[in-house]
Amino acid sequence: MNDFVSGSRWISEPEPELGLGMVLSADQRRVTMLFHASGETRIYARQGAPLVRVHFQPGDTVQSHEGWSLQVEAVREEQGLLVYVGAERELPETLLSNFISFSKPQERLFAGQTDPQRLFALRLETLEQAAAARQSELRGLVGARVDLLPHQLWIAHEVAERYAPRVLLADEVGLGKTIEAGLILHRMLVSGRAGRALIVVPEPLINQWFLEMRRRFNLAFSIYDEERCLEGGADDNPFLAEQLILCGRDWLTASPQRLEEAAAAGWDVLVVDEAHHLAWEPGAPSPAYLAVEQLAASAAGLLLLTATPEQLGPNGHFARLRLLDPDRFHDLDVFRHESQAYRKVARIADALLSYRPLDLADLDELRACLGEKAGDETLEAVSLPGADGEAARQALIEALLDRHGTGRVLFRNTRAAMPNFPQRIPRPQALPCPAQYAALPASLTPEREYRDADTPWWRIDPRVDALLELLAGGEKVLLICARRETVLELETALRLRSGVATALFHEDMNLLARDRAAAWFAEPDGARVLLCSEIGSEGRNFQFAHHLFLFDLPENPDLLEQRIGRLDRIGQSEDIQLHIPYLTGSAQEVLYRWYAQGLDAFARYARAADAVYERLRAPLREALNGRGDVEALLTQTATLREELGAELERGRDRLLELHSCRSQPAGELAERIADQDADPALAAFLERLFDHFGVDHEEHSADAHILHASERMLTAAFPALPEEGLTATFSRSRALARDDMAFLSWDHPLVNGAIELLLGAEHGNCALVAWRGRSPEEAPDLLLEAVYVLECIAPGALQADRFLPPTALRVVIDPHLKECSEHWAGELISAGCSDVPAAAVREALADRRLRRMLDAAAIAAGQHAEQVIQQALVRMQLTLTPEVERLRALATVNPNVRATEIDFAEQRIAELHQALSAARPRFDALRVVLKADVQADR
Incomplete structure (x- = not known):
């Protein structure tokens, strides 16, 4: 009954949260499994696949995918598949519920296979730490090897929370667009919002991007070129072989076949760097633009990166926005007209931010822009002194931020709005x-x-x-x-x-x-x-x-x-x-002299330098060759720099800058990450995991450790630990200074892999202990401590674990079948008990009360689970419903809010409600506590 027959049902030992799997296909080398409940497909090597065949016995109760239950009276086999026979009907295994979960701690107990209670405690701690990490609002942000710069964190936090975000990252040079894109990608991938990503960059930047993604975010992208594509054979789409791919823009543009394959592969996120090089004019798009347009049409999310100011190229700016949302930005003339209206809003916002008084025309413009949102009382209160005037001013700025033109699709931070830049000498x-x-x-x-x-x-x-x-x-x-x-x-x-x-x-x-x-x-x-x-x-x-x-x-x-x-x-x-x-x-x-006297490019960042260079490239080269008038060139350069600089300043959009970095919440976000960095909990927790699995860890230097496998390793390989070992640090500042050191955080693959390694196996899921010396007077002669895991099996894109991560439910049952976990804390039991060999207490394990206590524990865990589920549903509604209402209201005045965003937000609430309501507790671990005198039987 261990043959991989199509339709047979199996469960993954290391990933039980996937639910019940079904064999889609199998050959001599591979087995393809579909896990319906989680929407995941896995391919395993047939030899050594970590799969267990599901085979219920007479007396068990099974559930169909339609929701009805059947008590098994007999089991028969038909062409390698099982059919469960009940009193009045039958249930083929192909129709079993996909949400059935399994565990074995009680089987190990009755078989006499127990673990030390310190390992039971470690398992419970691991469950709790994993749940906290998955539910954290900092997930995907805390683990990046980056400085905690508020504007970068804010953009990543805002964008990664959206459904299939399509935005333009247009920060000025030096403000970190690559890091922002990496943070967004990392947060989406870690949280499950995305699984496949394609990065398209100019060929000279491929190595830079590869390094940045690997070094800063632990994202292992595969670099694709023609040689790499030919490795997979001529019949297969090479872009389906990897989840994270990085390739050159010119290579894709020059090869219609590879471009077609890349577009057909489907992507959760497409990232395009140097987007200002995608030339476009009405009726005359460049080949590179057309290539990216084809890719963008097949990608759910799109991140375009460029440092070119929109004021110097309205046609090009429209073309980039058109890639983000062709339905919204479909007509250049309409866009130009709307842009004029946006400038009026930006001018009023600048007056509000600069505390300049508003004239009657400004107030009329505000009423036209905000409608009912801007009541006359609020508009009049802006001119009041003190707290009332400040509150009204902030209320208007908030309203403008929400409804401003391209604000939802464009993020642009400027050096003028950023503090803490050094001086250039x-x-x-x-x-x-x-x-x-x-x-x-x-x-x-x-x-x-x-x-x-x-x-x-x-x-x-x-x-x-x-x-x-x-x-x-x-x-x-x-x-x-x-x-x-x-x-x-x-x-x-x-x-x-x-x-x-x-x-x-x-x-x-x-x-x-x-x-x-x-x-x-x-x-x-x-x-x-x-x-x-x-x-x-x-x-x-x-x-x-x-x-x-x-x-x-x-x-x-x-x-x-x-x-x-x-x-x-x-x-x-x-x-x-x-x-x-x-x-x-x-x-x-x-x-x-051209740089120093013409552009003034050494002492400060010259915003218009690139535009000046494009216009004066020919006379500059003449002067360099000794044939041009150097003094005339310097004068012309300085004049043009002043003119273009003034144009840029006039076009400066303070509202857009504020939208791109909300200083107070962004600063609070950075502070929370810094606080987590300083928390020693992760280091202490990992030390216990390392000790258990046999990973040696020794001090390398201040704030750094060397990790390597020891001879007592419990596993053939430890996740994300190279054979030659790893030098790692928990210090962000040390990690930033030393690229050769791993930065360990709750997001790091080694940490997540270690957690999965422990929880995916039987480590610590069964402990047997007895009171040391004399039992406490009130202690019964038998206690059962049971740990259940409440799991919500749902597609990763729903991010159900934001509201209900796998949650440990601890119950303690006494011989009278009463739940008494509040009286018997886990720490109290651990401090007062010692491990007992199962062989020494065979009679105690044969006590029929244990089985009744296990049944009572399951009932108590179910009751706890209902309370937790209800709390999760309330949190979900309180979090997501206001966002849907906000998007509906915003869509009436800001056409950049896509209808698909609102549809997704509404559908997500419905699907989350269904998924959360279907969560069920899974028996994960137990500890049996015996009276003190059993120790004499050892």
């Missing part, structure tokens, strides 16, 4: 151009064109001397230059001309080698200088350093900003020293 150094470079005045990198077999360039280049002088001061220095060859030759120069510890970081190094170099540079006593090629300007966080040596300057200002952005980040503790050596009389001096 430019330190230019005008250096004499070596005579050997005299023939190369138009080159920005003359060292690459210098030819002298006897004297290497680094012996005659004064920039090397300037670097050595800086390093003599003892500071850590990040150096970025354009070419890998320059990096290698600079390392030779420093090795021969100084004793400074040097690390390399360039594109020919593999990812692990670059990580190790960055980690060595991060160590206080590690490398003093990190020599990077241009790849060092992509995505890395080196904010623990404060000196940036720009050995050369890139022509593109966006690339310069990327370089500076390695240090110029929120959270930087000191001012940034920008060391800018340049050779006088060369193209380097022209480019330095």
Whole structure:
């Protein structure tokens, strides 16, 4: 009866919460199971599949999927399938209820297989900790290896809670759009809101994204290219082989077959970086735009990332919004008209936020915008002094935030609205151009064109001397230059001309080698200088350093900003020293002056620099080649910078900025995560799990530990623990400084895997103890402590565990079948009892009262479960009903609220009500307490 016959019913030992499974298909190697209740499909290797055949016996009561029950009187087999026979009807196993759950603690008790009570206590603690983690509002946010920046946390919290979110993340450079997208993805994946994700980026950013997702969020994306697709064979869709996929935009655009396959694979979330490169004009979309449009149409959720301000490209901005919701943004002219109305709202919001008085036109505009929401009393109260005026002002701002134009689909934080940015201190150094470079005045990198077999360039280049002088001061220095060859030759120069510890970081190094170099540079006593090629300007966080040596300057200002952005980040503790050596009389001096005098790009973030560059690229190159008028170029650049900067400031949308980061709740969210970081509960809990499973843990350094398998391991492999071991920390600050250390949190795969490993097996589910010495006077001669798990089996997208995670229900039954858990606390029993070998108390285990007490425990657990279910239903209604009402009201004035969002919210309440109501307790563990004198029988 252990054959995998199609239609036969099985249960997964490590995942009993999936409910009853059915064999869909089986061959010599694989078995495919469908778990109807949870909507999950699993594929197992036939050999060693962790599945147990469900086989009820006469006397058992079984339930059909239609809800009726049958007491089994006989069982027969028909073509490998079981048929349960009752008094008046029969029930084939194919029609069994999908919500049947199973457990074995009582079977182990009567078979004499018991565990130490410390393991019983650990199991109960694990159940409680797992429930708290799954119900936490911080789930999916706390485990990311990121600084606790309120604006990033706020966006992730807001977006990830939506049904199939489709939003544009448009923060300015340096504010962390990649991290925001990663936080959203991580929260959705951890909570079960999403299971499949596709990230599409420009090819040069593939490695950066791969590293960010793996290092910061423990998300293992598979990088797809043509070679990877060919590995799976020509007949299969390669995009169905993995759940998390990362690929290049140009590769997909150039291959209609791969694009079609990617679109057909279906995605819960699609992420597209550098969305401003998706060129679009009415009637003339670019191939890249069309490719993303095809993918976006088949994806439920969509995250577009761009730093390009909407004010500099209304057509492009409309095109991006059209990707998010083509039904809502269908006409460019209509969008332009609506945008004018949004500007009026934004202007009024700016007046409210700046405490400027509102004129009659402003009040009329508010009435037109908010309708009944803005009563005359509220509008009049805005001008009142004190608390009344402030309350009215805040009420109007809240109403505008909810109804403002593109506010629900667009998030844009600006540096102007963000505190805590460091100062940039430019330190230019005008250096004499070596005579050997005299023939190369138009080159920005003359060292690459210098030819002298006897004297290497680094012996005659004064920039090397300037670097050595800086390093003599003892500071850590990040150096970025354009070419890998320059990096290698600079390392030779420093090795021969100084004793400074040097690390390399360039594109020919593999990812692990670059990580190790960055980690060595991060160590206080590690490398003093990190020599990077241009790849060092992509995505890395080196904010623990404060000196940036720009050995050369890139022509593109966006690339310069990327370089500076390695240090110029929120959270930087000191001012940034920008060391800018340049050779006088060369193209380097022209480019330095263009940046310093024309764009003012060293001392501050130049918001309009990219737009200026696009317009003046040709005259800039003429000047670099020595053929243009440098002074005229500088004047033209400064004028254009002022004009575009003023245009950007006039278009600044304070309401949008406020919507993108609500400072008070965002700050509270960051504080709650910081409090959880500081809580030692996780470290203490994991130590007990490690001790049980045989994972050795030793101190590595302050706030860090080394974990590795020991000879006494209870399992062949421990989740997320590599064979070579793992260095880990519970300290967020240490994890941020050391990329080679794992950051352990309640979200980490090792923690969740360890919890599942314990709860998915029989560890601690049966304990047998007796009172030490004399029993307490009021103690009966027999107690049964039973632990049930109340489970709600539902599709992950419903997030039912927000309201009812697997919850431990503890009941204690005395010989009179009375429930007395309040009198006999678990800690009291543990403190007063010792383990007893089952062999020494065979007669006690044969006591018929035990079986009656087990039946009474099941009844008591069912009563407790009903109370918990009712509480969960109330929490669900109180949480979700106001949101539905808000969306309905909001949809009447803000068309960005999609009808599908409202439909989903209403349907989610109905489905959750059904799923929560169907939750049933599952017997998980028991502890039997005997009188003291049984110990003499040992």
